[in-house]
Amino acid sequence: MITRGGDMISAQIGKMGAITNLVNENFSLDDGQCFNVKNDGIQPVALYVQLAGMQDGDFIETNFDIGWNPEIVKVVKQTSLSNIKLKWGY
Secondary structure (H helix, E strand, O other): OEOOOOOEOOOOOOOEEEEOOOOOOOEOOOOOOOEEEEEOOOOOEEEEEEEOOOOOOOOEEEEEOEEEOOOOEEEEOOOOOOOOOEEEEO
8 A cells, every 4th residue: 555645555564573772762674664663561652753754853752552553654763761662563
């Protein structure tokens, strides 16, 4: 599927991994691929993210509920929150 912004997406997750090291740096995939975020924690978490259609360097704060979230993300901004369990997938 293609979003209104022209980004290729899938309704299913076929590849995923851990979002790590957010206390030290922003997280993005090495190939620049956009992804969805899964919150494997026990409560929602508020994070600053750069969505697929946003300009580089622009971030918006949004809440990520437990489980998979619908936002299509390019970058998760560094945070001081250390006990969060997040995965990326596309």
